[in-house]
Amino acid sequence: MSHRGLFALSMLIVFVLAGIVLLWWPQTWLPTVDSRQDTMPDMPGMASQSRSTIEEPRPNPNPESSAGPSESPGVVSVPMERLQMIGVKYQPVARRPLEKVIRTVGRVAVDERKLGKVTIKFHGWIEELFVSALGDHVKRGQQLFTIYSPDLVASQEEYLLALQGQKRLGTSEFPEVARGSQDLFEATKRRFQLWDITEDHLRELEYTGKVMKALPIHSPITGTVIRKEALAGAHVDPGEELYTIADLSHLWVLADIYEYELSFVKIGQQAAVTLSYDPGTVLKGKVGFIYPTLDPKTRTAKVRFELDNRDEKLKPDMYANVELRVELGVRLAIPQESIIESGAKQVVFLHLGEGRLEPRLIKTGVRAGEWSEVLDGLKEGEHIVTSANFLIDSESRLKSVVEGMGGMPGMKMKD
Numbered sequence: 556m557s558h559r560g561l562f563a564l565s566m567l568i569v570f571v572l573a574g575i576v577l578l579w580w581p582q583t584w585l586p587t588v589d590s591r592q593d594t595m596p597d598m599p600g601m602a603s604q605s606r607s608t609i610e611e612p613r614p615n616p617n618p619e620s621s622a623g624p625s626e627s628p629g630v631v632s633v634p635m636e637r638l639q640m641i642g643v644k645y646q647p648v649a650r651r652p653l654e655k656v657i658r659t660v661g662r663v664a665v666d667e668r669k670l671g672k673v674t675i676k677f678h679g680w681i682e683e684l685f686v687s688a689l690g691d692h693v694k695r696g697q698q699l700f701t702i703y704s705p706d707l708v709a710s711q712e713e714y715l716l717a718l719q720g721q722k723r724l725g726t727s728e729f730p731e732v733a734r735g736s737q738d739l740f741e742a743t744k745r746r747f748q749l750w751d752i753t754e755d756h757l758r759e760l761e762y763t764g765k766v767m768k769a770l771p772i773h774s775p776i777t778g779t780v781i782r783k784e785a786l787a788g789a790h791v792d793p794g795e796e797l798y799t800i801a802d803l804s805h806l807w808v809l810a811d812i813y814e815y816e817l818s819f820v821k822i823g824q825q826a827a828v829t830l831s832y833d834p835g836t837v838l839k840g841k842v843g844f845i846y847p848t849l850d851p852k853t854r855t856a857k858v859r860f861e862l863d864n865r866d867e868k869l870k871p872d873m874y875a876n877v878e879l880r881v882e883l884g885v886r887l888a889i890p891q892e893s894i895i896e897s898g899a900k901q902v903v904f905l906h907l908g909e910g911r912l913e914p915r916l917i918k919t920g921v922r923a924g925e926w927s928e929v930l931d932g933l934k935e936g937e938h939i940v941t942s943a944n945f946l947i948d949s950e951s952r953l954k955s956v957v958e959g960m961g962g963m964p965g966m967k968m969k970d
Contacts, residue, residue, distance in 0.1 A: 679704030
């Protein structure tokens with residue numbers, strides 16, 4: 556090969572090696588540049604930087620030094636514009652009168668102390684019936700029916716004979732004879748008393764001297780017939796219930812109260828009773844009795860409310876709405892909507908000003924409508940958030956989760 560050919564081949568090898576060196580060598584000394592810095596150098600708000608001054612960001616060894624003044628643990632900072640946008644409202648903690656309202660449904664019942672039953676203590680047959688329908692109003696002493704009884708007729712005859720013997724032998728000169736006639740008369744009269752035969756019938760028997768075939772039976776109380784078993788001509792055995800008469804001018808309402816509300820119910824408290832079909836009419840009653848037992852299934856106790864029913868607007872076995880208002884006095888209280896229930900904990904947000912909110916654990920007591928008593932955790936005059944609490948709580952939880960993820964390997968947090 557000629558010298559000219561060797562020279563050309565040498566130059567070709569040199570150029571190839573130089574090209575390889577130029578392609579490999581810049582990667583070892585040129586700095587790494589973010590492509591975004593080259594494509595957006597002149598956009599408004601974007602500060603352009605020289606390639607020679609770009610450095611890898613270093614973690615702040617003292618992050619609290621750049622956060623401004625120190626805050627209490629858990630304080631959430633939310634821009635004021637955002638608080639206004641989500642409708643956050645504040646209210647000072649104050650003492651106010653609380654009233655607890657207990658509402659329940661009760662059943663109207665007859666006052667058992669104004670209930671009368673008509674029975675007889677001898678067997679017989681009903682002859683004439685004067686009160687023959689349910690719902691009839693009767694007065695005390697009014698005749699209900701007449702009854703014929705062989706035992707009653709025989710007892711009347713014995714009474715008349717004992718009365719005549721007492722008149723004849725009561726003045727005998729022999730004390731034993733006079734005392735015997737008097738004892739016989741008293742024993743016969745006592746038999747009528749044990750049968751509930753009134754003195755009026757005995758005086759009438761003494762005056763006329765004639766045995767009555769059928770004896771009238773009278774009503775023991777004034778009221779309304781709510782049960783009737785008596786029929787004309789029917790045979791009646793001793794102890795058989797023939798009439799049930801109730802005084803409906805005074806009734807009971809038996810209502811169920813949950814066990815956690817029983818401590819607020821006291822004897823003598825006033826209550827308002829209304830009917831579902833006539834809510835405009837309010838009847839006044841009072842707590843008459845709290846039953847000593849509890850239903851294990853419903854966890855309720857019976858409470859008896861007593862009320863007048865002169866116009867008989869209430870009927871037995873009707874349902875009625877009962878409202879009981881209990882004055883609790885003046886207590887430190889906050890709106891119920893301001894409390895965030897977190898399992899066994901209760902949290903409120905304190906407003907510290909300038910968009911700074913601090914979660915605070917509290918202990919609550921009695922709940923009275925829209926208010927809840929505060930036992931511990933708050934002082935009178937402190938400002939709390941009363942609306943949009945769940946939005947603030949969600950944002951604070953999200954922030955804490957994101958900040959917690961910042962310490963995980965491979966996670967870089969940017970402002």
